[in-house]
Amino acid sequence: MSETDDKHAVPDMPDTTGTITMEVARFRPDRESEPSWDSYDVPLRKEWAVLDGLNHIKDQLDGTLSYRWSCRMGICGSCGMTVNGEPKLTCSTFLTDYAPGPVRVEPLANFPVIRDLVVDIEDFMAKLPTVKPWLVSGDEEPAEDSEYRQTPAEMDDYRRYSMCINCMLCYSACPVYALDPDFIGPAAIALAQRYNLDSRDEGNEDRRDVLASAEGVWACTFVGECSVACPKDVDPAGAIQRYKLTAATQAVKDLLLPRGAR
């Protein structure tokens, strides 16, 4: 389903239809041994995202609740949380879709919790540079005063994978990452493919060791949950499958062909 088809709520619903209960996971690992739940009643307004409910709690009811947010328009990737069991961007997930409630809000799964709804994403931040997600230029770099030519069709080869906002929803949804924390993971592989498939890039070889390793694409058992969870239609599962084919083809070439012809 495309993002634009994803309409929510009911347009003729009155502005305020009472309240909805939000059950929010609370956890301060420095003081508590396990998470607990706090329950808050917030206004149920048709234009309110789950994030607006959290902001109401923070501003008016309980200033101690901790969570990340910034752009509130689904592009900065800060506000990923688990809403009623599913990884979501809370700024583009609406309270009315959960009426009459309650709405349960937890931190993203598969990450250590720093506090309340804030998770530690340092693992991803450390893995990201290992796939070299930058343009590796080759011999045919254009002159300083001109651009690489790239047709719209060439751009279409990687465009989808360039839309990743690093929101971590795919890692939260990934059953492989849950079991194997060394797995490079969906977003990092999609970003590697974003450059591998860019006609301007010559970095395929540089990325190969990491992508084709046991912790790279071969760790993925193609569950596909990452692509279901992705709010930006990046399709990391497709990126991974596509690279498996590339890696397998390359492995066969390595076996059969003399070095110079690979």
Added chain:
Amino acid sequence: MAAWHNVVIIGGGGAGLRAAIAIAEANPKLNVAIVSKVYPMRSHTVSAEGGAAAVAGRDDADDSFDEHAYDTVSGSDWLCDQDAVEAFVVEARRELLQLEHWGCPWSRRPDGRIAVRAFGGMKKKRTWFAADKTGFHLLHTLFQTALSYSDIVRYDEWFVTKLLVHDGRVRGVVAVELATGATETIVADAVIVCTGGCGRVFPFTTNANIKTGDGMALAYQAGAPLKDMEFVQYHPTGLPFTGILITEAARAEGGWLLNKDGYRYLQDYDLGSPTDQPTMRSMELGPRDRLSQAFVHEMEKGRTIEHEAGHVVHLDLRHLGKELIDSRLPFVRELCASYQNIDPVSELVPVRPVVHYMMGGIHTDINGATPLTGLYAAGEVACVSINGANRLGSNSLPELLVFGARAGKAAAEFVSDVPGAATGPVLAQGRDEERRLHRELAGRHGSGGERLADIRTEMQDAMEAGAGIYRDEASLIKAIDKVAELKERFARAAIDDTSRTFNTELIAMLELSGMLDVAECIVASALRREESRGAHQRTDFPGRNDEKYLAHSLIRRTPAGESRVDYLPVTITRWPPGERVYGR
């Protein structure tokens, strides 16, 4: 032992990342760090939509640097510095090409060259774009490219609370690590402020939650002047509930603004006559200040539409067709569906003016240097100024690249030339600040004081009422009094949260403290400027007054803690002040 770097950059958005790369390239031996309150890819550059302006190519004989410069100068209502604009238009092109070489997925023409689109106030098509997620792609390209410079140190999710100044020179910062609550003094030979704007000082803004003017407040508190703070840009098309931006590209691609009678009302405001195809520098492609002002007049005439969230007009994209909307404006369609429950392919989009951008900011020269030795600034937080009284759409992204790079190079040269000063007194200052932060955390709890959110909301409402699209002496004085009252009340505000771990309430308190200073600077500067120019419209002084005010305002804090406003003449090279003409 405190941390030390040659250069500390505050803020990891477009300007900060560009500055960091410039330093790494200028002198790889320099130790450079980015201190940012969010992970760099969360920075607000990510939200920019429509595009980035620069004369497109050698084979586009149709456009020239001079024309880009003239559009920018006239768009600024002649308050920009023309030497800065002349440098900017040349380097903008170089920077956008550099971004292309780093992998930015600029939208293309069928033959593979960069595509350009029209934009408001621009006479030629020169706005490069990556569909309508230009800022997102620009930021991620910069962030990912910066990852290849492994020597750039990052302090992700650290909030800077103070600039350390000793012997008239900036010598470092104090910052709080959000995850742990640890405070640290970070010594530096130079500091570059790249923290972006302050839209959150107002109630209705396109700006992200993080846009709280932190860097402006830090510089002001350290004694550096802020320039042209009275110039606040209202973008004419925000979604009514949320203030989410609907890009100017929607009008550049042919969208119309309609009043309640379905009438393209801009024709009544000296912006030209309606044509089916967009006409450059005309009607819906007029400059933002004029379009937002036209909305206010339309509302006063009773010709806007009453909406649950206030008065709106309609943005009509229906005649553009699904194919064009999906290829050129997919994010607009996505945002309208998510946040307004409408499909612009078949429905009218309700929009109203919304605070979007600060033309003003930390006073810098053409190299990003502030008058305070060792302090640099670039991007929206800075005021060079190329934007004067009104920024043209799509000039802000090239601005943060051009002046981010310039500030980086200038800081790299500065730290290579000057010896490091004695750190003893700097560390002592740092310890004082760390103690202050600990007192704030402990002392504000349970005092029965007011909630931060209430003070923040009252400040925002006072700014909209007093310093909105139209202002006058009475409204500004009222706002000044209100901000002063709120500053007193803020001193007694309470926080619920005493934890050191990821204490976002403590950060919100520190942000609000800075926002109150920034708010004061905006209204005080606006009160002193007794003319109307660009985005600063005084109903009690409706005309532009070049004799008195062809000058930048500079507001600074006196040692007694009061604010003082002075003026600095604008630099004019080739375009003497004239009439701003659109649509004729």
